[in-house]
Amino acid sequence: MPNKLPVGILGATGIVGQRFIQMLEQHPWFEVTWLAASDRSEGRPYAEAARWRLKTPIPDRVASMNVSPATPDGAPKIIFAALDAAIARELEPKFAEAGHAVVSNSSALRMQSDVPLIIPEVNSDHVALIEKQAWRRSSGGFAVTNPNCSAIGLVMALAPIHRRFGLESVMAVTMQAVSGAGYPGVASLDILGNVIPFIKNEEEKMEEETQKLLGTLNDGGSVVPAPFAMSAQCNRVAVEDGHTESVSVRLKKKAKAEEIVAAWNDFTAEPQQLRLPSAPDRPVVYISASDRPQPRFDCDLGGGMTAAVGRLRPCNVLEWKFTVLSHNTIRGAAGAALLNAELLKAKGYFS
Numbered sequence: 001m002p003n004k005l006p007v008g009i010l011g012a013t014g015i016v017g018q019r020f021i022q023m024l025e026q027h028p029w030f031e032v033t034w035l036a037a038s039d040r041s042e043g044r045p046y047a048e049a050a051r052w053r054l055k056t057p058i059p060d061r062v063a064s065m066n067v068s069p070a071t072p073d074g075a076p077k078i079i080f081a082a083l084d085a086a087i088a089r090e091l092e093p094k095f096a097e098a099g100h101a102v103v104s105n106s107s108a109l110r111m112q113s114d115v116p117l118i119i120p121e122v123n124s125d126h127v128a129l130i131e132k133q134a135w136r137r138s139s140g141g142f143a144v145t146n147p148n149c150s151a152i153g154l155v156m157a158l159a160p161i162h163r164r165f166g167l168e169s170v171m172a173v174t175m176q177a178v179s180g181a182g183y184p185g186v187a188s189l190d191i192l193g194n195v196i197p198f199i200k201n202e203e204e205k206m207e208e209e210t211q212k213l214l215g216t217l218n219d220g221g222s223v224v225p226a227p228f229a230m231s232a233q234c235n236r237v238a239v240e241d242g243h244t245e246s247v248s249v250r251l252k253k254k255a256k257a258e259e260i261v262a263a264w265n266d267f268t269a270e271p272q273q274l275r276l277p278s279a280p281d282r283p284v285v286y287i288s289a290s291d292r293p294q295p296r297f298d299c300d301l302g303g304g305m306t307a308a309v310g311r312l313r314p315c316n317v318l319e320w321k322f323t324v325l326s327h328n329t330i331r332g333a334a335g336a337a338l339l340n341a342e343l344l345k346a347k348g349y350f351s
């Protein structure tokens, strides 16, 4: 496949790394040529090192690839990174400094002022921040990030209504799947028959990332956070995949329910216009059945890249309330980074 761009995966053996491998198997533009993980996995064939948790088999070509050390030597130019934040904070800058394009999932660099935090349908213009990065000037390398898995579904639902009616305040309560904690993640005895009302740093990430994502890029080349009030409460629940969120909003302009639903259903953006391979036809879909969306039935909508919204109704405290669901390891992680990489390629950052 001589025309495909070689890509590497840092953290290839983890839950998100596995999704990258699955989503890249038939990708028309990118081909996995390099896999890296911790010392535990280094030097072993991938199929031996990874405890594969997905329902499709490990692609044959990948199964026999050896896991490389997590250093830039010999790594391809484009790196998808799926590392724990503490390790990412140390390794991602090393790859960017060595001239690699780091397309990251972790929170390590998301809030750094010169690092774009991107949902391609929402704020593709923020990629211009790349030019502010010292790595870009010294080696050509750079870093781009996608949001936290619960911020992404929320922002996809908020963006169309923020554009039409303006947001004044937002409250979101999450019910987050166990796969969001990686593998092995939360112990079964802690989560079965239970709800855990705490996910470390998650509420802070949701609040600050939402405002950066919906913020505006100013002339000086930095993002001014969106000014609405925002509060998040995060819970871990015994669901395998799919983060569900109960959201209440107060809008700046008066809106009717059908106008809000139309804002969601009509929403398309640059990824759809550019026909990026991983872009869903419809990024947001409103489901009118009164008991949906549900993770079991709706989190694979649009190949896991669509945010499903439902239950729009008046709120007696704010103004409107609704439910949003998104797939946490696809739209919330590997699929998000893949779409970011496709956007970067379409904008000429890989030539």
Ligand SMILES: NC(=O)c1ccc[n+]([C@@H]2O[C@H](COP(=O)([O-])OP(=O)(O)OC[C@H]3O[C@@H](n4cnc5c(N)ncnc54)[C@H](OP(=O)(O)O)[C@@H]3O)[C@@H](O)[C@H]2O)c1
Pocket: 010, 011, 012, 013, 014, 015, 016, 017, 036, 037, 038, 039, 040, 041, 042, 049, 070, 082, 083, 084, 085, 087, 088, 105, 106, 107, 147, 148, 149, 179, 180, 181, 182, 183, 184, 328, 329, 332, 333
């Ligand atoms: N799961 C989700 O839904 C989700 C969604 C959005 C964002 N994220 C973020 O994505 C990142 C990865 O999450 P995950 O759920 O895939 O975690 P995970 O299942 O725990 O996987 C972690 C990966 O990092 C590797 N690793 C650990 N220590 C390392 C080291 N010192 N050097 C190099 N590699 C090392 C592991 O390799 P070994 O197998 O060799 O230990 C494994 O490949 C995290 O930052 C997470 O917050 C996750």
